[in-house]
Amino acid sequence: MSDSVSRRTFIQTTAAATAAFALHGGVRASGSDVIRVGVIGCGGRGTGAARDCLRGSDGVELVALGDLAPDRLARCRAELAKAAQADPAFAARLKVTDDRCFTGFDAYQKVLAADVDFVILASPPFFRPAHLAAAVAAGKHVFAEKPVAVDSAGIRSVLETYRLAKQKGLAIGVGTQRRHQAEYLATLERIQGGAIGTVLSGQVFWNQGGLWNLERQPDWTDAEWQIRNWLYFTWLSGDHIVEQHVHNIDVANWVIGAHPVKAIGTGGRQVRTDPKFGHIYDHFAIDFEYPSGARVLSMSRQMQGTRGRIGEHFIGTKGIAEMKNEGSAEIRGANAWAWQRPGTRINPYVQEHTDLVASIRAGKPLNELETVAQSTLTAIMGREAAYTGQEITWDEALNADLDLTPPQVGYGPLAVPPVPMPGQTKLSRRFTE
């Protein structure tokens, strides 16, 4: 594939690859078969998820790696080799060979064609809908990192992929690890059993300091600079309300048992104004309204030197539930309870892979894609309420002509989209608007 393809060619190539893979796609890996895993997007999380997957179950082997950037792929291989040196059981499951390592924009197609049963998708979120569609068309089980899309067009694609995966009996786990984390499961069991009564309102937070930023190198084109610093561009990350805070928004939808019907909100770019930080906001505050009338305040901030808080808090007619990122959870009120930390903590990043592989082996494939597509769309709805300054309904967010795909998907010149301006930015818009 050339360095740069037009938007139409990108979509056509994906569709053609998808059709070709569909011919070869067969659902394997049930019972005691070895599950052969490939990773697409071998950065921090892709490498971590590969480790977690191999540690989470017996009979799982890592056989193929694909990444856009050769240096990132090499770094991943070096880290996995280091882990193998320290752990012979891990080494026995690491079966990546040079001829199954692929780079470039089409690396995902090559991983899918490399005789794998299961793929881990951990590139920047913009690529997720296309990678998911190709993986499911090829008949592969999937672990996809969150969020699963950045815009309405991506969500619609992912929902279609969800339906196809259900038809084919494929498993799709998504990296909202709180859904596999013991203290969350114990708290949700109590909430769903009525411990806090009817939930009236909640507050969910992801407030933190700054994050990494890579200095632009002379040989990087505009697009390479943006893709390497993907956090700071809405087309790639969805902005931090979608990229990070989706975790806590997902918990709100889980606790309330529904997705919101509308959102209003505010946000801006107050501290992180240097062009090296792209065009995203550094803070959001959103009011989500649910079908029952319950309201959830969502607050997310990335500002150096500010107070951190990550967690969720819900107020019901009989009590209050609170989950904090440090691994504590409690219920206050009539049915008071507190999570007792066990002697050995099960790592939820490993547990989510254990659960996914067990579901494949049992012939009862987990499919979390629709649920996390809804949580991702909730976050997009909140982002758009802040970007546009308007009230945004669920149906508007789902059906909007909002497609942030750049005119060329590839390395080359690419102007940074404008900073969204409430009162001016429209919900239905394209990359340059």
Ligand SMILES: NC(=O)c1ccc[n+]([C@@H]2O[C@H](COP(=O)([O-])OP(=O)(O)OC[C@H]3O[C@@H](n4cnc5c(N)ncnc54)[C@H](O)[C@@H]3O)[C@@H](O)[C@H]2O)c1
């Ligand atoms: N569940 C969690 O708690 C958690 C934690 C961290 C990150 N994540 C998610 O994981 C994903 C990756 O984040 P990260 O921290 O690993 O970022 P990263 O920058 O470390 O890694 C991204 C990798 O994807 C590669 N890449 C870019 N475009 C690609 C393409 N088209 N095809 C193949 N590879 C491509 C990059 O070269 C890089 O190696 C994001 O969606 C992020 O939100 C989830």
